[in-house]
Amino acid sequence: MDWDDMRIFLAVARGETLSAAGRGLRMDAATVGRRVARLEAALGAPLFAKSPQGYALTDAGARLVAHAEEAEQAMGLGAEAVRGRAEGLTGTVRIGAPDGCANFLLPQVCARISSENPGLDLQILALPRVVNLTRREADMAVAVSAPTAGRLVVQKVADYHLHLAATEDYLNAHAPIRSGVDLRGHRMVGYIPDMIYDKELDYLSDLGVERVRLASNSAAVQVQWLRTGAGIGIAHDFALPGDPPLRRVLPGEVSLTRSFYLVRHADDRRLERMNRLAAALMDGIRTELTVREGLA
Numbered sequence: 001m002d003w004d005d006m007r008i009f010l011a012v013a014r015g016e017t018l019s020a021a022g023r024g025l026r027m028d029a030a031t032v033g034r035r036v037a038r039l040e041a042a043l044g045a046p047l048f049a050k051s052p053q054g055y056a057l058t059d060a061g062a063r064l065v066a067h068a069e070e071a072e073q074a075m076g077l078g079a080e081a082v083r084g085r086a087e088g089l090t091g092t093v094r095i096g097a098p099d100g101c102a103n104f105l106l107p108q109v110c111a112r113i114s115s116e117n118p119g120l121d122l123q124i125l126a127l128p129r130v131v132n133l134t135r136r137e138a139d140m141a142v143a144v145s146a147p148t149a150g151r152l153v154v155q156k157v158a159d160y161h162l163h164l165a166a167t168e169d170y171l172n173a174h175a176p177i178r179s180g181v182d183l184r185g186h187r188m189v190g191y192i193p194d195m196i197y198d199k200e201l202d203y204l205s206d207l208g209v210e211r212v213r214l215a216s217n218s219a220a221v222q223v224q225w226l227r228t229g230a231g232i233g234i235a236h237d238f239a240l241p242g243d244p245p246l247r248r249v250l251p252g253e254v255s256l257t258r259s260f261y262l263v264r265h266a267d268d269r270r271l272e273r274m275n276r277l278a279a280a281l282m283d284g285i286r287t288e289l290t291v292r293e294g295l296a
Helices: 003-015 018-025 029-043 059-083 099-104 106-116 168-173 180-185 219-227 266-270 272-295
Strands: 048-051 054-057 091-097 120-126 140-143 152-166 188-190 232-236 247-249 255-265
Touching (some): 003 054, 018 029, 091 272, 099 120, 099 219, 106 120, 106 272, 152 266, 188 219, 266 272
Antiparallel strands (some): 152 232, 152 247
């Protein structure tokens, strides 16, 4: 059995379509389809049930996935054993993250790691939803809740803080806010209520806010609205520095603490390269949080 065929098989199993697998492999979908058909013929069993919706694993395909992933891990371990530690981190690693972290923390952190490891290519996957590591959407992910299902390694990175915030211009132009009751007369910025993908992000309902006049599923979009003076909303303290800066509102009454977790595939614990990158990533996020929250 050819490892390259197994690599293609895994890409289709994770992407669930030939086109998605082809994009990840940098190969056209027709070629991916031929390679899958060749592997099925060699094994004498269908590995996928094909439909207009995509490629779903058959029972035989599901049994093969575990062995293919073991082979993938073995290939990674073999490459590490040859390269050793001396040349630094290499290869391509995709990091998934909620878009607040992806916009305000990870760019600086990844840039520093890249400078220290010239052979390493880093990709940030910013999504306003949970990153699916099982389907290999990313190699590791930052999450705001610790997952409880799946073969995953979860490490707490750090706590972070959030407050009501607005620009000085907005606050000067509108009615004063002396308590949470006064928010009713203000234009609120927040998440689209039915698109909040994690209970940890449901900030405004805890404040009794019933109407969000400017809503987005993106934390970065919300911060941009706040910077334009469009309203008032909950913002990460690490996003408050900027131009123009955002000012905390009712800090004694409204102060939230949440946590970031680094989530990885369980098998990646055997890869020194991934362990080293995970450690650098966590240290970098902690440092960046300390700096940016200190400026807020």
